Amino acid sequence: QSALTQPPSVSGSPGQSVTIACTGTSTDVGSYDRVSWYQQPPGTVPKLIISEVNHRPSGVPDRFSGSKSGYTASLTISGLQAEDEADYYCSSYTTSSSWVFGGGTKLTVL
Amino acid sequence: EVQLLESAGGLVQPGGSLRLSCAASGFSFHLYAMSWVRQAPGKGLEWVSGIGATGGPKSYADSVKGRFTISRDNSDNTMFLQMSSLRAEDTAVYYCVRSAGLLLVFPLDYWGQGAPVTVSS
DSSP, X not given: OOOBBOOSEEEEOTTOOEEEEEEOOTTTTTXXXXXXXXXXXXXXXXXXXXXXXXXXXXXXXXTEEEEEETTEEEEEEOSOOGGGOEEEEXXXXXTTSOEEEBOOEEEEEO | OOXXXXXXXXXXXXXXXXXXXXXXXXXXXXXXXXXXXXXXXXXXXXEEEEEOTTSOOEEEOTTXXXXXXXXXXXXXXXXXXXXXXXXXXXXXXXXXXXXSSSSTTSOEEEEOOOEEEEEOO
């Protein structure tokens, strides 16, 4: 199972919006609405911020939103804040009954 | 409060074996699927293996299939990962992770603090 494809880095200024794309195949993103996103600030444990394409767990700000079209899922962060600076990972359930992650995207808040 | 506490990890020689455990508390362990996810130093996340709430089905990443074995003891609220024929590329922090339901298809919602494993001579 090959990793999902994410851009290595994105950046934005406070208050702006950024979108991180996550591209898979017919055996993962294209087969299920089982796409999750995780936030991992430096030196911390990953935290679930979006599940099942666009559901936010309790406590996650509504500045975070998700979507999916075909084989590509996206995470949008609006109203960027300094505390959003972190690594972001997408993941998808697969037709092999496993999970696959993207390579991760480093978000820099300028 | 959901808590997942991995065993200490450690230093192992190439070709050696190591068993990780994960003690769960704060939720009904027998109702949730569980997984192991690893992160090599400075690298991204890699799902390693998962197990359904009742002990099956079990699933493995191709990179560890035939070398790692996942299991759980619902009477003791504990999950295990038996790692054999270890290689340098298995060096990583291993996270114990809960799924949000009975089956592995549910999202990975709670993560332990991680157990560092180093494979080196």
